[in-house]
Amino acid sequence: MGWIFLATAGQFLNAIVAIFDKYIVSDEKLLPRPFVYAFYSCLVTGGWVVIFFLGWIPGLSELGVPTLEHVQTPTIQVVGMSFLAAYTFFIALVSMYDALKRADASNVLPIIGSISALSSFGLSYLFLDAQLHDNFIIGVVLLAVGTMLVAQTLPRFDTVVQVFHSGLFFALHYITMKGLFLETSFDDGFFWSRVGFVISTLSLLLVPAYFDKVRTVSSHTTKRAGAVVLLAKVLAGIAAFMLLKATDLGGVNGVPVVQALGGLQYVFILLISILFGHWLPAAATDRDTRPQVFFRRLLYVIVILIGFVVLFT
Numbered sequence: 001m002g003w004i005f006l007a008t009a010g011q012f013l014n015a016i017v018a019i020f021d022k023y024i025v026s027d028e029k030l031l032p033r034p035f036v037y038a039f040y041s042c043l044v045t046g047g048w049v050v051i052f053f054l055g056w057i058p059g060l061s062e063l064g065v066p067t068l069e070h071v072q073t074p075t076i077q078v079v080g081m082s083f084l085a086a087y088t089f090f091i092a093l094v095s096m097y098d099a100l101k102r103a104d105a106s107n108v109l110p111i112i113g114s115i116s117a118l119s120s121f122g123l124s125y126l127f128l129d130a131q132l133h134d135n136f137i138i139g140v141v142l143l144a145v146g147t148m149l150v151a152q153t154l155p156r157f158d159t160v161v162q163v164f165h166s167g168l169f170f171a172l173h174y175i176t177m178k179g180l181f182l183e184t185s186f187d188d189g190f191f192w193s194r195v196g197f198v199i200s201t202l203s204l205l206l207v208p209a210y211f212d213k214v215r216t217v218s219s220h221t222t223k224r225a226g227a228v229v230l231l232a233k234v235l236a237g238i239a240a241f242m243l244l245k246a247t248d249l250g251g252v253n254g255v256p257v258v259q260a261l262g263g264l265q266y267v268f269i270l271l272i273s274i275l276f277g278h279w280l281p282a283a284a285t286d287r288d289t290r291p292q293v294f295f296r297r298l299l300y301v302i303v304i305l306i307g308f309v310v311l312f313t
Contacts, residue, residue, distance in 0.1 A: 003245075003246045004246070004261070006242050006245060006246040007242070007243055007246035007261045008261060008264060009242060010239045010240075010242035010243040010246060011239075011243075011261055011262060011264045011265045011268065012264075012265075012268050013235050013236075013238060013239035013242070014236070014239045014265045014268075015265045015266075015268035015269045015272060016235060016268075016272070017232055017235050017236045017239060018100075018105045018109050018265070018269055019105060019269065019272060019273070019280070020228070020231070020232035020235070021037075021096075021097065021100055021105070021232065022100045022104075022105040023228075023280075023281055024037055024225075024228060024229060024232065025037055025097045025098075025100050025101045026100070026101055027281065029222070029225065030221075030225040030228060030229070033213065033217050034093075034094050034095075034097035034098040034100075034101060035094055035210075035213060036213060036214055036217040036218070037093075037097050037229070038090055038093035038094045038097055039090075039201060039204060039210075039214055040229060040233075041093055041233060041236075042086065042089060042090050042093065042197050042200075042201040043197070043198065043201045043202070044230070044233040044234075044237075045089070045194070045197050045233070045236075045237075046086075046194045046195070046196075046197030046198035046201060047194075047198070048194055048237050049191060049194035049195060049198070051065065051066060052066050052067060052068050052071070052187075052191060053068075055067030055068065055069070066186070066187040066190055066191070067187060068191075070185055070187035070188055071187060071188050071191045071192075072184070072188050074184075074188075074192050075183075075184075077183050078180065078183060078184055078188070078189070078192050079192070079196075081176050081179055081180040081183065081193075082180065082189075082192045082193045082195065082196030083196045083199075083200050084172075084176045085173055085176040085177050085180060085193050085196060085197075086193070086196040086197045086199075086200040086201065087200060088169045088170075088172040088173040088176060089169075089170075089173045089197070090200070090201065091165075091169045092166045092167075092169035092170040092172075092173060093166075095162045095163070095165045095166035095169065096108070096112060096162075096163070096166040096170075098162050099112075099159050099162040099163045099166065102156065102159045102162075103159050104273075105269050105273075106266065106269050106270050106273060106297055106301070107297070108159075108163055109265065109266055109269060110146065110147070110266045110300070110301055110304050111147050111160075111163045111164070111167065112163050112166050112167040112170065113167070113262060113263070113265070113266065113304070113308075114143045114144075114146060114147040114167065114304055114307070115147065115163070115164050115166075115167025115168060115171070116167040116168075116170040116171045116174065117143060117171075117262075117307075117308065118140060118143055118144070118167075118171075119167060119168050119171030119172075120171040120174050120175060121140075123171055123172070123175045124175060124178070127175060127179070128175065128178060128179065128182070135310050138310050139307050139308075139310035140307075141307075142303055142304070142306055142307030142310060143304060143307035143308070145303060145307075146300055146301070146303035146304035146307055147304065149300040149303065177189070177193065180192075180193060261308075262308055263301070263304055263305035263306075263307075263308035263309070264305070266301045266304065266305070267298070267301055267302075267305065270294065270297060270298055270301060274294050
């Protein structure tokens with residue numbers, strides 16, 4: 001059962017990363033431009049390709065660390081899906097960061113997660129021949145109801161559009177990565193997808209308007225802001241590794257259980273905001289921390305959490 005604890009810890013780190021993201025895009029002294037923050041996030045995500053060099057250390061490859069020995073010359077399908085994975089992830093991040101800038105993380109993240117889960121199931125059924133189990137409809141209804149309940153708390157209609165857009169593109173990213181791993185091995189797909197992240201992100205600088213935007217914001221960014229961004233992305237990378245490892249250790253049940261535990265992230269966000277909100281920067285916490293508001297949000301999140309459990313188990 002250690003892998004379940006590992007997955008839970010990974011979701012806890014994801015909750016911390018979400019609060020970091022909210023802080024970074026909301027504080028004018030950090031990286032308040034969602035496009036620029038998404039640019040650096042994708043660049044750091046691609047930088048995780050360095051993990052392959054750890055495979056040269058004796059004994060680590062046996063623990064599941066990817067190695068360059070399993071990397072092959074990519075086919076056109078692998079190249080195409082690698083760049084598509086990078087594009088969809090970048091677009092999803094821009095919309096998510098823009099929504100976080102306008103609304104609380106405890107409102108934004110549950111909707112994005114629900115839309116992503118529902119869209120992933122639909123796209124898997126269409127493109128990956130996934131089978132829908134008997135509890136599928138119940139899970140969909142619970143996620144839909146929970147999503148609508150949380151969506152009504154968002155301040156503006158355009159924020160609702162952004163979270164739905166982000167959830168859809170996260171689903172497209174997930175399906176693309178899943179298709180990439182089906183097309184080739186995990187190590188090979190992971191390597192070329194990271195390369196795709198780096199190349200596609202840096203290619204944005206070839207567009208003068210994007211280059212000026214990144215340069216202008218970066219020139220006003222302090223070392224402290226850079227350290228905060230780097231810490232957030234390192235934690236995000238560790239969380240992703242923990243979830244992948246938990247999925248692997250869980251065997252046949254690993255994938256559905258780890259996905260079901262994804263709903264815990266929203267509970268952790270609420271608890272962190274209410275328990276530690278007094279010590280956290282104002283830009284990182286929920287705007288309304290009244291007890292009745294907290295318990296109403298908790299109820300909505302529990303509905304979504306149950307939907308995740310029903311849908312993925």
